[in-house]
Amino acid sequence: MLRDTIKKAQIAAMKAGEKERLHAVRLILAKIKDRDIEQRGSSAEIADDDLVTDVLQKMAKQRRESITMYEEGGRTELAAQEKSELAVIEEFLPQQMDEAETRAAIDQVKADTGAEGMKDMGKVMAELKARHGATLDMSKASALVKAAFS
Missing domain, CATH: 1.10.1510.10 (Uncharacterised protein YqeY/AIM41, N-terminal domain)
Known part of the structure; x- marks a missing residue:
């Protein structure tokens, strides 16, 4: 532990x-x-x-x-x-995901949840935290999610 x-x-x-x-x-x-x-x-x-x-x-x-x-x-x-x-x-801390891995995880979550726009950002962020919470810097992920939807 x-x-x-x-x-x-x-x-x-x-x-x-x-x-x-x-x-x-x-x-x-x-x-x-x-x-x-x-x-x-x-x-x-x-x-x-x-x-x-x-x-x-x-x-x-x-x-x-x-x-x-x-x-x-x-x-x-x-x-x-x-x-x-x-x-x-x-x-x-566990090894954090790099930017490429974070983008791949975001794309996977977007595909799995069917997220299409900014209105789905909360759903994507919640799923990212559930799947990768320990290995993902959520503040960096938030910026990447915003960029993925724009």
Whole structure:
């Protein structure tokens, strides 16, 4: 399980004395624990690896946005810190689909659902998330879906 892999990475970072990596792994584990607490009240049961992957994807997205803002604001030291955290987060994420694979998946979903125009974009996005949620960057996919319908 992905959660166990992350916990092992924490122990390895502690033993190796890698402070930055340890900090990033602890952030990941804290976010996962927060998500676990949120899920306690929910009746919907989510597979553990799906939950962890979702947390990691959101963390990666936040880091990318922060990097852009820090670089635009001239705060290179903060951008560098975010980049190092992003590198650790991406180690645990499943391999993401590249643009060609994403376009192929979009075309397949469009064919399977019979989507023809922008009015069907929500249906296509929902099906993409259901089929490829863990390996697909949904923000990039959204732009590609829009382009496919225009």
